[in-house]
Amino acid sequence: MLNSVIVVDDEASIRSAVEQWLNLSGFNVQLFARAEDCLAQLPRHFPGVVISDVRMPGMGGLQLLERVQADDPDLPIILLTGHGDVPMAVEAMRNGAYDFLEKPFTPQHLLGSLRRALEKRQLVLENRRLHEQADLKSRLESTLLGMSQGLQQLRRQVLDLASLPVNVLIRGETGSGKERVARCLHDFGPRAGKPFVALNCAAIPESLFEAELFGHESGAFTGAQGKRIGKLEYANGGTVFLDEIESMPLAQQAKLLRVIQEQKLERLGANQSISVDLRIIAATKPDLLEEARAGRFREDLAYRLNVAELRLAPLRERREDIPLLFEHFAHAAAQKLGRSAPPLSATQLAQLLSHDWPGNVRELANAAERHALGLGSPSLDSLPAGHSLGAQMEAFEAQCLRAALRLHKGEIKGVMHDLQLPRRTLNEKMQRHGLVREDFIARE
Known part of the structure; x- marks a missing residue:
């Protein structure tokens, strides 16, 4: 059940009384003395209700209603009015306000209106969530084509994993679509607006691997003219897709493991650590644990990469x-x-x-x-x-x-x-x- 409430009123005594009533009833209350401050901090898809006085210095409750409705017309707003403001509040309800309470009002009257508004907000947000899920499912079906049971299961797994902050290992044969699946995990999750950086570990010469991944400072090695941002740093906030991860040199595997564990990296030739927020999606054809047993891959890195695993069936x-x-x-x-x-x-x-x-x-x-x-x-x-x-x-x-x-x-x-x-x-x-x-x- 939703229980978030924002209260906007320029009178400290009203704010204090309403906060006390609502806290005793189990609500999570946020107070503002000015409508402008409320607007600046109002989150998108706010999971609750706004209670606002009509008459305040600067922006009043009616202006706040208009501004909020421009962004989210379904967000319930309850107006607090003096006796002379009742006709104005009735007009505001015609324009989208959920309810109005005439001062002085009782806690019971406030709680009754608030609970009804929260029930409505819960239905609206659940309906939005279902529509968004249906839209994502439709988009994913047009991206990962196929009606076989395996493909249907894969799409369900991708939708489930896309929103989770976990690293994913994709197993599949050459040409089976591993990068496309990795891209879907990025595009259908919360990092979609951030960089998606794809690297084929088998295509990078070992001598250039560290500089490619971690970047370098000027003069770090012969030919290093100027500072260079590495792929991992460039992807900060987004996703790094490491294809053919089994080809990564062992020395770089140790450094990648440190990045995953500490969310920090160091450019080649630098002493200062740089914080990064990354999701790692790796792809491989062989079993990484078998590679580890053969001494070709770090077992600890294999476990870090394989928090969740997706297997792509061959055609x-x-x-x-x-x-x-x-x-x-x-x-x-x-x-x-x-x-x-x-x-x-x-x-x-x-x-x-x-x-x-x-x-x-x-x-x-x-x-x-x-x-x-x-x-x-x-x-x-x-x-x-x-x-x-x-x-x-x-x-x-x-x-x-x-x-x-x-x-x-x-x-x-x-x-x-x-x-x-x-x-x-x-x-x-x-x-x-x-x-x-x-x-x-x-x-x-």
């Missing part, structure tokens, strides 16, 4: 996502050229579903772009049949069901008519492929 384990991803990449490539992507034949679709995609989503995107450009693709022209006929037919059936459900927005009768299936058979097939009609209603 061959979520074949039902292949047609949707291929269509997305082909359409994007064709759109750049102002043309339409040629449709896939049944044979080409079967080839897409049978291929093992060792390069994962990156390889699929390349095949889709070549197809959109009319160049042909090894992935479509000469794919080896890597799976049994039964497995290919299962994947194709799942795609047909998904396409029909998407077309009819989860409306079962339309799907039954299109696919010429009785209700019981359709239900069995949907259950076998992990398809739920509500997912297709929500997507729209």
Whole structure:
């Protein structure tokens, strides 16, 4: 239950009496003698109610109401009025004030109005939260494409982890989309407005690694002309994505561990520590603990990085996502050229579903772009049949069901008519492929 209350009144005796009444009733009270001070410190999405006198030196309660409503029209404001101000207060209620209390008022009258206003505020904030969650879910679905159970679970995990201040380790094969997932963890969390800095640890020469990460002072080493801000310092307040973390030199692993533990770093050649606020998202293909047992990675750093872990399934384990991803990449490539992507034949679709995609989503995107450009693709022209006929037919059936459900927005009768299936058979097939009609209603 919300219990935050702001009281604005230029009379100290009124402020003191109201504070005492509200504190005894369990409310968290903040007092202001001037409306201007209240406005300056009023937080966005304030989880409570504002109580304000109408007549005060400088900005009055009606002006405060107008200013607050410009930012948050749903924030309840209760006005305190003298007898001569009642008609004015009634007019203010027509303009959005929640209630007015005529002085002198009893504690019971104040508490009754306040509790009703807080109940309303709680409903408004909960409604906002649900709308924001639905918006985030919709945006994430358009960023991390796929309807397989694995992708749906991944999206739920990303939404859960994005708002938490924990380091994340992403496990997945080359080309499986680790950087895209890392970017989503940043973009859908509270650090979204701060820098997102991505580094591939395997692409940085060992001799330059320390300067690249930590920066350097002028003259720190031969050729170090001028001061340079390192990637970690540049990302202060935001997120650092360290891809192929297993390639980081052991000496730099020790320094990274210190940054994570102390939230401080030192530029190369400097004696002064610099405080930083960072979220570290690391990505790796091998198991870091196995790397540690082999002496190639620090075990203590592995545990620090792996507070939470996300595993990205290879494309061959979520074949039902292949047609949707291929269509997305082909359409994007064709759109750049102002043309339409040629449709896939049944044979080409079967080839897409049978291929093992060792390069994962990156390889699929390349095949889709070549197809959109009319160049042909090894992935479509000469794919080896890597799976049994039964497995290919299962994947194709799942795609047909998904396409029909998407077309009819989860409306079962339309799907039954299109696919010429009785209700019981359709239900069995949907259950076998992990398809739920509500997912297709929500997507729209």
